[in-house]
Amino acid sequence: xxxxxxxxxxxxxxxxxxxxxxxxxxxxxxxxxxxxxxxxxxxxxxxxxxxxxxxxxxxxxxxxxxxxxxxxxxxxxxxxxxxxxxxxxxxxxxxxxxxxxxxxxxxxxxxxxxxxxxxxxxxxxxxxxxxxxxxxxxxxxxxxxxxxxxxxxxxxxxxxxxxxxxxxxxxxxxxxxxxxxxxxxxxxxxxxxxxxxxxxxxxxxxxxxxxxxxxxxxxxxxxxxxxxxxxxxxxxxxx
Ligand SMILES: Nc1ncnc2c1ncn2[C@@H]1O[C@H](COP(=O)(O)OP(=O)(O)OP(=O)(O)O)[C@@H](O)[C@H]1O
Ligand SMILES: [Mg+2]
Numbered sequence: 001x002x003x004x005x006x007x008x009x010x011x012x013x014x015x016x017x018x019x020x021x022x023x024x025x026x027x028x029x030x031x032x033x034x035x036x037x038x039x040x041x042x043x044x045x046x047x048x049x050x051x052x053x054x055x056x057x058x059x060x061x062x063x064x065x066x067x068x069x070x071x072x073x074x075x076x077x078x079x080x081x082x083x084x085x086x087x088x089x090x091x092x093x094x095x096x097x098x099x100x101x102x103x104x105x106x107x108x109x110x111x112x113x114x115x116x117x118x119x120x121x122x123x124x125x126x127x128x129x130x131x132x133x134x135x136x137x138x139x140x141x142x143x144x145x146x147x148x149x150x151x152x153x154x155x156x157x158x159x160x161x162x163x164x165x166x167x168x169x170x171x172x173x174x175x176x177x178x179x180x181x182x183x184x185x186x187x188x189x190x191x192x193x194x195x196x197x198x199x200x201x202x203x204x205x206x207x208x209x210x211x212x213x214x215x216x217x218x219x220x221x222x223x224x225x226x227x228x229x230x231x232x233x234x235x236x237x238x239x
Contacts, residue, residue, distance in 0.1 A: 004035040004036070006035055007034055007035060007038075007071055007200045008032060008057060008069075008070060008169065009067075010030055010031060010032040010033070010057070011031055011066055011067045012029050012031060012065060013029070013030040013056060013063050014029060014066055015027035015030075015049075015056060015061070015063040026223055027056065027063065028223035030049075030053065030224065031225060032053075032225055034200060034202055035200075037195075037198055037199075037200055038215055039191065039192075039200075040216050040217075040218055041204075041205055041210070041213075042202065042204045042217075042218045042220060043206070043211045043219055048220045048222060048223065049220055049222075049224075051173055051204065053225075054171050054173045057091075057202065058087060058091050058171050059084075059087045062076075070086065070090060070091075070168070070169070071169075088113060088116050088165070089165070089167075090167055090169060091168070091170075091171060092113075092161070092163055092165065092169070092170045093162055093170075094159055094162050094170065094171070095158065095172075095173055095174075095175070096173055096174040096177040096178055097178060098146070098151070098154040098155055098157070099158065100146040100157055100158060100161075101146070102145065104145075105142065105143050105144060106133065106138065106143070106144050106149070106157050107126060107130065107133070107142040109157055109161055110129040110132055110133055110157060110160045111125040111164070113164055113165050114128060114165060117165060128164055129164055130142070132160040132161070132163055132164040135160065136157070136160045137156065138153060138157060138160065141157075150183070151178055152179055152187070155175060155176075155178075155183070155187055156187070156190065158175075159175075159190055159191075159194075163199070169201075169202065170202070171202050172191070172202070172204065173204045174205060174206065175203060176188065176205070176207070184210070188213055195215070201214075
């Protein structure tokens with residue numbers, strides 16, 4: 001068997017949000033390693049720092065202390081532009097509220113990350129976007145606008161957009177949070193398929209049943225990532 005290759009190595013991350021009223025340490029000494037090809041679920045109570053963790057992992061926000069290596073590169077000290085470039089090349093996002101662009105059709109939404117990345121002609125961008133949409137079973141809806149799709153279809157477009165650039169890492173924050181059970185099932189099935197095909201996925205979910213479908217569950221509490229042996233009693237665990 002090949003040795004595990006880390007995609008994410010977070011060490012001792014402290015992240016503070018300051019407002020006029022209060023300072024909140026949303027992450028406190030967070031350590032996390034995710035290897036290539038893993039499917040990890042992040043679980044924990046509301047306000048424990050899950051979305052903040054995803055924002056740090058996705059280079060959407062910085063942090064006060066600690067270090068972050070993404071695919072072997074120290075990305076914690078990069079400036080805004082360099083962070084945007086790394087984000088665009090290495091990370092695909094799926095959000096609870098889909099976050100598609102209403103003025104663009106399905107094909108244009110999916111092709112957009114390739115346009116931002118640059119270096120690829122329009123024909124190739126379209127071809128890749130169509131291939132990504134084929135993987136999520138949406139080839140009949142290329143010219144539709146997001147508002148003409150169901151919630152489940154919109155999330156499948158968002159997944160196609162996340163995977164079109166063949167990122168090292170797919171980050172999903174409550175990707176089934178706005179979906180009914182049947183559509184949530186479709187989305188989970190797609191993640192399972194992507195995982196089988198080699199994708200590295202980190203997914204936040206409140207739902208213990210959905211978390212149990214990942215390969216590994218990371219539990220959070222009060223800004224801390226709990227060590228595997230310190231999981232609260234009664235929590236579903238899957239190895
Ligand atoms: N932009 C911000 N400004 C100030 N405080 C923030 C900000 N974003 C998050 N926080 C605080 O940081 C803490 C962690 O928030 P976070 O959104 O990461 O929690 P969460 O685990 O994703 O919760 P939920 O399950 O409800 O989505 C909370 O106390 C929250 O109030
Ligand atoms: Mg959240």
